[in-house]
Amino acid sequence: MKTNDVILQTTTKIIFFIIFLFSIHIFFAGHYTPGGGFVGGLLTASGIVLLLLAFDLKTVTTALPINYTVMTAIGLLLALSTAAGAIFFNVPFFTHAFDYFHLPLLGKQSLHTAMLFDTGVYLVVVGVTMTIIQSIGADD
Amino acid sequence: MINLLLFPILLPFFFAMILMLFPKKILAQRTVASTALVLTFGVTLVLLYKVKTNGIQAITLGSWPAPFGISMVSDMLSVLLVLSSTLIALLVVWYSFSSIGKDRESFFYYPGILFMLTGVNGAFTTGDIFNMFVFFEVLLMSSYLLIVLGGEKGQLRESIKYILVNVISSALFVVTVAYLYSVIGTLNMADISVKIAQIDQPGIITVIAVLFLLVFGLKGAIFPLYFWLPSSYAAPPIPVLALFGALLTKVGVYAIMRTYTLFFTLDQGFTHEMLMILSILTIIAGCIGALAYFDVKKIIIYNIIIAVGVILFGASQMNEAALMGSVFYLIHDILIKGALFLLIGVIIAITGTSDLRKMGGLIKTYPMLGWTYLIAAFGLAGIPPLSGFIGKLLIVQGGFEAGNLWGSILILLSSLAVLLSVIRIFIYAFWGETVEIKPLTRQHYRGLFMPAVILVAISVLYGVGSEWLVPYMSDAASVLLEPALYIKAVLGGA
Numbered sequence A: 001m002k003t004n005d006v007i008l009q010t011t012t013k014i015i016f017f018i019i020f021l022f023s024i025h026i027f028f029a030g031h032y033t034p035g036g037g038f039v040g041g042l043l044t045a046s047g048i049v050l051l052l053l054a055f056d057l058k059t060v061t062t063a064l065p066i067n068y069t070v071m072t073a074i075g076l077l078l079a080l081s082t083a084a085g086a087i088f089f090n091v092p093f094f095t096h097a098f099d100y101f102h103l104p105l106l107g108k109q110s111l112h113t114a115m116l117f118d119t120g121v122y123l124v125v126v127g128v129t130m131t132i133i134q135s136i137g138a139d140d
Numbered sequence B: 001m002i003n004l005l006l007f008p009i010l011l012p013f014f015f016a017m018i019l020m021l022f023p024k025k026i027l028a029q030r031t032v033a034s035t036a037l038v039l040t041f042g043v044t045l046v047l048l049y050k051v052k053t054n055g056i057q058a059i060t061l062g063s064w065p066a067p068f069g070i071s072m073v074s075d076m077l078s079v080l081l082v083l084s085s086t087l088i089a090l091l092v093v094w095y096s097f098s099s100i101g102k103d104r105e106s107f108f109y110y111p112g113i114l115f116m117l118t119g120v121n122g123a124f125t126t127g128d129i130f131n132m133f134v135f136f137e138v139l140l141m142s143s144y145l146l147i148v149l150g151g152e153k154g155q156l157r158e159s160i161k162y163i164l165v166n167v168i169s170s171a172l173f174v175v176t177v178a179y180l181y182s183v184i185g186t187l188n189m190a191d192i193s194v195k196i197a198q199i200d201q202p203g204i205i206t207v208i209a210v211l212f213l214l215v216f217g218l219k220g221a222i223f224p225l226y227f228w229l230p231s232s233y234a235a236p237p238i239p240v241l242a243l244f245g246a247l248l249t250k251v252g253v254y255a256i257m258r259t260y261t262l263f264f265t266l267d268q269g270f271t272h273e274m275l276m277i278l279s280i281l282t283i284i285a286g287c288i289g290a291l292a293y294f295d296v297k298k299i300i301i302y303n304i305i306i307a308v309g310v311i312l313f314g315a316s317q318m319n320e321a322a323l324m325g326s327v328f329y330l331i332h333d334i335l336i337k338g339a340l341f342l343l344i345g346v347i348i349a350i351t352g353t354s355d356l357r358k359m360g361g362l363i364k365t366y367p368m369l370g371w372t373y374l375i376a377a378f379g380l381a382g383i384p385p386l387s388g389f390i391g392k393l394l395i396v397q398g399g400f401e402a403g404n405l406w407g408s409i410l411i412l413l414s415s416l417a418v419l420l421s422v423i424r425i426f427i428y429a430f431w432g433e434t435v436e437i438k439p440l441t442r443q444h445y446r447g448l449f450m451p452a453v454i455l456v457a458i459s460v461l462y463g464v465g466s467e468w469l470v471p472y473m474s475d476a477a478s479v480l481l482e483p484a485l486y487i488k489a490v491l492g493g494a
Helices: A006-029 A037-054 A057-063 A068-088 A114-138 B004-020 B026-054 B076-097 B109-125 B129-148 B153-184 B189-199 B203-220 B229-234 B238-262 B268-292 B296-317 B320-351 B367-381 B387-401 B405-430 B442-464 B466-481 B483-491
Strands: A098-103 A107-112 B057-060 B071-074
Touching (some): A068 A114, A068 B004, A107 A114, B004 B057, B004 B071, B004 B076, B004 B109, B026 B057, B026 B076, B057 B483, B071 B076, B071 B109, B071 B189, B071 B483, B076 B320, B076 B442, B109 B129, B109 B238, B129 B153, B153 B189, B153 B229, B189 B238, B203 B238, B229 B238, B238 B466, B238 B483, B268 B405, B296 B320, B320 B367, B320 B387, B320 B405, B320 B466, B367 B405, B387 B405, B387 B442, B387 B466, B466 B483
Antiparallel strands (some): A098 A107, B057 B071
């Protein structure tokens, strides 16, 4: 008997975007309020897990054709190169820099290199979580 | 270049990430991994020169002032350890080309080795106790991958034990650091040393010292915490075993030496005496194990435990001769254990078994292998011109100077047991009647034998040129003996 999960799938299609936006918000707010790369990454991964629950593995990998191992490696590289940037200015490793910029639409904002490091953390968390879930899920 | 001391950590880390991008291209994996290790080795040589000429190198990450940021410190002891572990990793990778097999190579084997080297080098270089925990986890997690990779039945069984023991000891490490932090209120190792000296090591600090001994003793396999080691190390393939045997226990030994010479120096009557008794028991337990087995892997594995005991006995004496001997013996043991594991790997590959009673007569077909093994065996036992001699001589001298007569005599006697255990391998495998073997192809044999010979040659040079190495070793020992040098390098002036 084939179960009809139209309600689950329809709500998932809406809720996924809400979760994803919330995770991005949490990620960007990390410098001044609770949040940051780790929670943001976990929230994004949980959004994808919701997709996996409502649909099957094949549909989700067609919709999001991402190699999560490569994503992890890129995240690590981003984090390391942000920290290693300090080496070229001959200051101790991990020295961050920030400044104020006038951005179109957003106005005066401070941009900090810690953000790039956090992006690396975000990619690693999403990559590792999804690698674990996909490899266990695809295992027969 | 104020960041130079970080390069031995960053280079393997960076190349391991690169290797994660193309796991299936074996040739590229091999090339990149060996390039990374050669580069790391070169950089470490430059660092060694810099530490020798300019003294201890220290940096606090993120340009924060010293006790508040994470300090990384490269003194002579740590740079020598980083150099020898990089060398071992390089030769093990070379050995792996012809022994580990395509399946493992295409499933993150080389990234695993590089990540492990990141952790090992980091643990040797860090100047922050919690950062040391993090680097321990980096090297342990990579070792979990390497011990289970391949998924044979024995590996699965032993990796469960290995992970269980290490998870427990890591949890204990966190608890111990929490105790220390609640008493002292700092994590920077130089600052901890200053603060402990200020409060004159009350009872609670001695308790924490014993807890640290428990934690690092579990990692470094001292008596009675070595129970997990013999069976766990026998499970993975030979190159992984060589890497583990040469490096992992030494990180625990280094951590004990560091904490017991930098932090807990004011109640030596209790802490160091306890360390000495435990190290003597470790030697006895190792000797019993090394003589009991007919399995070549087990014999060498129990020799790791003996060496851990000998090094820690030297560290517990707290005088110049014994500490210098410990440093000499520590580096010697990294080199010679790597060499011995690679050599018995060749023997196992030729005979197809690790049981001594099923071997024999190899000297007729493989004379070079036989004589190289004999040199390595004599080196391990400490026969004069070879590498194990000077370290053990200084340790015994230090033991006599400190008035520990029986401990020193026991160390001398343990050399006999060591010699007997490794010569038994030589007698059983190389002498006697020839048993039927499946000869290796020339190329395969050379791929296995060359790294082992190079390592034995380096250990012979290490022994012959020990006079030339003395200034380096006495630099390393002087930092252990005078924590003030270390504290001054990290915290500046004062």
